[in-house]
Amino acid sequence: MPYGPQSVLGDVLRNPQAASVVRTYMPGLENEPMISTLLRGRLELVTAMVQPLRVDPVARDAFYAGLATVADTAVEEPLVEPETVPLADYESADVAVGSARLVQRTSVRQWRHFEVELHGPAHGNPFTEVELHAEFSQGERTLTAHGFYDGEGVYRIRFMPDQEGEWAFRTSSNARSLDGITGGFACDPAGPDDHGPVRVHERFHFHHADGTRILPLGTTAYDWTNQGEDLEKQTLQTLADSPFNKIRMGVFPKSFVYSTGEPPSFPFEGSPETGWDFQRPNPAYFRHLEERIEQLGDLGIEADLILFHPYDRWGFSDMGPVADDRYLRYVVARLAAHANVWWSLANEYDCMFSKDAAHWPRSAAVIRERDPHDHLMSVHNWVELYDNSADWVTHSSIQRGPEDTRTWREQWDKPVALDEMGYEGDIDWGWGNLTAQEMVRRCWDGVVRGGYVTHGECYLADDDILWWAKGGVLKGESTSRLEFLRTILEQTPSDAAGIDPLPGEFDFPVGGVEGRYHLTYFGAAQPGVRSFALRPGTRYRAEIIDTWNMTVTEVPGSHEGEFTLTLPGRPYIAVRLLAVAGHNG
Incomplete structure (x- = not known):
């Protein structure tokens, strides 16, 4: 049977004749930043991701035609690492019990x-x-x-x-x-800034273990802890001056566009040239990681730790099930006692071609068994949403726009974290060249629909340092507007868990606290007037919020039932209605 789109790249490369076809049509494949992931991918996925076949359908057809002339040879299954069981006689009987x-x-x-x-x-x-x-x-x-x-x-x-x-x-x-x-x-007693791990609260929201409310506003810097002392310190200073109280970051180093250098150290003994001993973690690597997590905690920032990701040329995405589980046990033992840790099983789980469906619940079980402090746990998608109804998933971690936030809340009955809605920037990839206005729009839209949002930034720079990949400094215009958004969020009634979707018209999202606090967001639309129809019996003060220019303007008087407000007639406007004390029905 000939090779074809469903064949796995690694299997194809084991056949010398087929490998020759691959080298002809995908020259330089071995230098692809995600090569360890691609080796486990089906050819239909690989050719959709690798130049020049990704953009040249004629060459892609010729590639498959060339492979069709090669017989598919049987491939030996790779050896499966056996589980190591600690033995009772690790130390001889003459060693005194408890003598360490x-x-x-x-x-x-x-x-x-x-x-x-x-x-x-x-x-x-x-x-x-x-x-x-x-x-x-x-x-x-x-x-x-x-x-x-x-x-x-x-x-x-x-x-x-x-x-x-x-x-x-x-x-x-x-x-x-x-x-x-x-x-x-x-x-x-706890210190004034110590509130414990974050938990799910009232189905769709979060609070710390001591009951303190947290309204997560995230950012993304996947590989910031592998950039060296100077850049990492700069990243921490940037975070200290930012509105973000959560950061998505990887445990493993990252190999992808704009992130192609070698890290200062690696998580296992060995080297890229000689290979890795997955049975021997490198303690220095993990000490460094935990130091950065502690520093984030001192800044009041949650570390949303990505435990597996596909952006890999070193082999950490394809260690095998036994090594995967052993690594998880090690990481959880080291890091679970840090209050600001969240477990993210994957960035783009469905792009991890080496993992089968059983990997994710098995990994979750390993973490739960080893984590006495019950940290939050999620798994993030590339194209196909994970089934977030699984009992081990505490909240959904979504790569999509905000429009379906309310549907996901109702579908899974869990908080929705919109962890990847695209990035403000100017790179050549569509996901990384949003305008600042669009980045802010998506964040406001997601919040008003009852979700929690995450920022990212991908501006090209002479130093090749993009925040999304390496940290450093923030160059865009959205951050100050998101600081304004955080201020608005924190003005939600303090006894409320957060913002929930509210009944409203079909055209624009409304969120808040029923009968007390209403936010309507108009996004890129520019209405000059807006009519409201609220339940009679409660009077409201109205405020017009310019989310881009960061102003709040109170409308004179108070309003009840059906009323119409005059609006500025420009984009990125929200209206906030606040119940007048003593006028609740």
Whole structure:
């Protein structure tokens, strides 16, 4: 049977004659920034993504005609890595139980991470051969936190106490020296900026574990933690001066357009030239990542961590199921005690050709089993929306425009995070050259429809530093307007969970809090007047919000039932109606 559009590229390349056809029509394929992902892709997907076949249908037809003359040869299935099971005799019987040296603090604030540091054995491969966890107890309540190996004979177990008072712990391990170690600590009151992990609240919204409301307004800088000290510090300063309280970012380095350099270090031992030992994480890489996550937390910014992504030329997108699960256990053990972590299983899950449908619920189960603090979890799409009704999905993470936000809320009965609506910028890709006005319009539209929105920016620069990929500085005009949007959001009644869709006319979205607070957004339209029909019995003050020029103008008088307002007759206007105290029906 000849090769064709349904053939997998990696299989085709194993046949020398077919590989010759590929090299003829896709020269330089091995230098594609996503080569590790493309190798697992069907040819119909690869030819839609790679130049010159992507834009040349004649060449594409000739490519398939050339392949049709080559017989499809049987391809051996790749070897599947066996699971490593830690053995009871990792340390010999003459090693005293609980003899590892313990280092710990005596107290920690609520919602901060407490750490058990153990100095123990380093022979063999402790990453795979040692199992370590601890039971943390307060009264009758017990939580399990898993440990990880941090190199040079050091093991760590991290835990985030959620209640004040005295806590005790006891370790368990197949390594005798790490087993049965006990201790305790005092959990002091939380600091003024410590509110705990973010949870879903009232079905469609979010709050921190202590009940503090959070209205996420995100941005995207996928690979900012792999850019070196100077640029990363600049990114942190930019974030400190920005309105964003959530950032989408990857654990693995990224290989894609405008992000083609080598990172300063890699997540596993090895090198691009010699390959990787997926059984040996590089602790220095993850220490650096967690330092940046801590710095984000100090700025009040949630780290929406992308655990897998397809933008890969090193092989991290195709490690195999056993290595994937092992990596997840390691990352969760290291990072789950940070209050500002969200788990995003993937960026564009349906572009990860090496993952089958079973990968995502299996990964979610690994995380849930290893995360005692129950952080938020989502999975982000490329073309096909994930089935966000799955019980492990806490909120939807969507790559689409905002128009169907209300439908998705009703379909999944969960918060909707519009995490990728396109990017303000001027690059040659349609998703990365929105005007600032359009970026702001989509954000306002999504918010008024009851969603939570994420910004991004892709401006070309002489230094080849695009915020969306590498961080740095923000160059566009949307950020200040989104700061204004955040101010408006925070003026939503403080006892309300957030903005919900409200009944309105068919033509423009309306959101807010029924009978108390109404926002109507007109986007790129420019009405000179607008009629409103609200339930009688409540009088409202009316304000005209210019979302681009960032002004709020109060309309004289108050209004009830059916009324008409004169508007500026220009785009990007919203009307806010606020119930007058003492006039609720």
